[in-house]
Amino acid sequence: PVDFSGTWGLVSSENFENYMKSLDIDFMTRKVAKMLTPQKVIEQQGDKFSIRTLSTFRNYLVEFKVGEEYEEDTKGLDNRKLLSLVTWDNERLVCVQKGEKKNRGWTHWIQGDELHLELTCEDQLCKQVYQKV
Numbered sequence: 473p474v475d476f477s478g479t480w481g482l483v484s485s486e487n488f489e490n491y492m493k494s495l496d497i498d499f500m501t502r503k504v505a506k507m508l509t510p511q512k513v514i515e516q517q518g519d520k521f522s523i524r525t526l527s528t529f530r531n532y533l534v535e536f537k538v539g540e541e542y543e544e545d546t547k548g549l550d551n552r553k554l555l556s557l558v559t560w561d562n563e564r565l566v567c568v569q570k571g572e573k574k575n576r577g578w579t580h581w582i583q584g585d586e587l588h589l590e591l592t593c594e595d596q597l598c599k600q601v602y603q604k605v
């Protein structure tokens with residue numbers, strides 16, 4: 473079974489700016505956010521996860537259990553309320569974020585020693601890769 477636990481640092485990011493635009497994130501936040509190299513601190517116990525996105529500018533925390541819908545408050549990002557559900561797709565963690573934006577969600581998987589993250593919103597796809605720090 474796959475274990476996502478650890479501290480991961482961003483090594484590459486594609487299309488993050490357009491992803492943020494699709495979320496209506498304001499100009500100033502976008503300009504700062506795209507310069508960051510955030511870390512993901514993931515704690516996994518079976519199907520229970522806490523995923524911290526840490527940066528010098530702002531932090532973001534999600535906690536969930538796979539298969540259980542939860543209310544997500546995207547405070548500090550686009551400040552919306554979502555109904556989110558994470559499920560396993562083989563060894564990938566797939567989150568569907570229901571709310572005002574169509575096609576919103578993310579997928580996490582491990583490939584070699586890398587943690588991959590794809591974020592979608594509307595017609596935008598952002599791809600990020602992290603490595604253990």
Ligand code: RET
Nearest residue numbers: 505510523525527530531532534549578
């Ligand atoms: C930062 C800095 C402030 C502005 C924005 C951010 C984006 C955070 C994102 C977090 C995604 C978290 C996920 C967690 C679960 O796995 C870096 C906090 C916009 C997009 C997918």
